[in-house]
Amino acid sequence: MKIVQVEAFPLCLPMKRDFAISGGKVGDRAKGAPHVYVRITDEEGYTGWGEARPSHRWSEETLETVVTTVRNYLAPALAGQEVEDVEGASRQMQGEIRGGMTLGQPIAKAAVDTALHDLIGKRRGQSLAQIWLRRPCFTIPLSYLISTRSPEEAAKLARQAKEEGYRGVDVKIGSDPRRDVEIVEAVRGEAGDLFFRVDANQGYTLSQARYVVRELVRLGVDVLEQPLAAHDWTGHAALRRQSDLPIALDESVWTAGHVMQAIRLEACDMVVVKLTKMGGLQEAKRCGEIAAAAGLQLLGGGLTESSIGLAASAHLFHELGIDTPVDLNGPFFLAEDPVREPIIVQNGEALLPAGPGHGCTVEMKALKKLAWSGDGT
Ligand SMILES: [Mg+2]
Known part of the structure; x- marks a missing residue:
């Protein structure tokens, strides 16, 4: 079973309160928080979802870099790859964007990797714990x-x-x-x-x-x-x-x-x-x-x-x-x-939600409503 599509959805999620660390504000109640959701679709129409939450006060990745990394580099590299080959997908991503001190855009890659695990879970009807042969965690x-x-x-x-x-x-x-x-x-x-x-x-x-x-x-x-x-x-x-x-x-x-x-x-x-x-x-x-x-x-x-x-x-x-x-x-x-x-x-x-993959189901209506203004790139 092959991957046919990898999509990035830049979002602005409303915050209840500000959040600051020693590097500065990493979350702003007035502006909302930058998140990027990633959806992977396979040949039979099954989907898996992942998430990136970049913060430029914490590391070098931003909402914009996550979106362009996923759309322009990781998505083309993974199209046509086997869904169940997680290690292969990881190697493909590391090869497409080389690492240095980090894996190279790890937050963007994490969203794709999570979506792939979720997709495998959804296809098999198994939670992440079951995929790893562990008892579930609630x-x-x-x-x-x-x-x-x-x-x-x-x-x-x-x-x-x-x-x-x-x-x-x-x-x-x-x-x-x-x-x-x-x-x-x-x-x-x-x-x-x-x-x-x-x-x-x-x-x-x-x-x-x-x-x-x-x-x-x-x-x-x-x-x-x-x-x-x-x-x-x-x-x-x-x-x-x-x-x-x-x-x-x-x-x-x-x-x-x-x-x-x-x-x-x-x-x-x-x-x-x-x-x-x-x-x-x-x-x-x-x-x-x-x-x-x-x-x-x-x-x-x-x-x-x-x-x-x-x-x-x-x-x-x-x-x-x-x-x-x-x-x-x-x-x-x-x-x-x-x-x-x-x-x-x-x-x-x-x-935690029960159910296959990570257990969460994305609401497309909510996703549209919370879209980042502009395309995020
Ligand atoms: Mg820490």
Whole structure:
């Protein structure tokens, strides 16, 4: 059975609230969020859907580059390929857009790879878990995202996280070390018993990070994520040697090669697995398995994807045995989601759709209504 069409649909999804990290705003309530849905159709008319959620404040991909990458490069490369040959499709995509430090447009490739897995699931009547020969997964615990420059607001949000039944918090820091410590302290006062993940998104110099690490140890934080620039392997290794605080790498680790480098240099204790930055389910699964085999712990993350990206990521995290609350924050930020039954969050857990593939069904009417103005290119 062959692939006959690969399409990209640029969308603007309304947001309930702004979202900022140390690099700047990654989501804007006034402008909405850039998402690109991808549909793959086979010879018998079966379809599978995937999603990209680029953010130029997080990496170099934009809505426009995802759309042109899919339409002008990946779609022609995959037309006529076998639907069931996921590894072949991955090789075809890596060959069409070569990688360097990353796989080469991994967020665009991830949307296509997810759509292909969904299509295989829809054809076989099997969920992603069944395709991987695992028992299905129906819920996944989420971490509550706290992104603010105000300690008072951080304390309020931490209280809310506890009241709503979350088992973990993820606090965004990386701007001003002293203020960051005050924010973490405020969260600890209200929710110190939850899984406590702190993410600097490459915001510090080594000397700033050394100060913050000392304070975070005092505050009982469970893990500090990406304190230094993505390329600073030796800096992260030096930080690890300084204290017992576990260090996680996220923006440093895009490929299986990066996982190997982190292992060789003993640069981290944990690796953040993300479907999108790693170029899709196939490659992200490989990265997670290599890291786990080397004794590294895995954390799950996302880029505020809507239901499709969330469900696909959740299935992957389940497959990889990730048991800490994960950063899949789409429902926290998005006011609309163009699938028939958007994923809901109850007691800090996302309730995942049952059904073949990732389980989500796209509503074409909603997709049209939420189309990005212009063609996105
Ligand atoms: Mg991160």
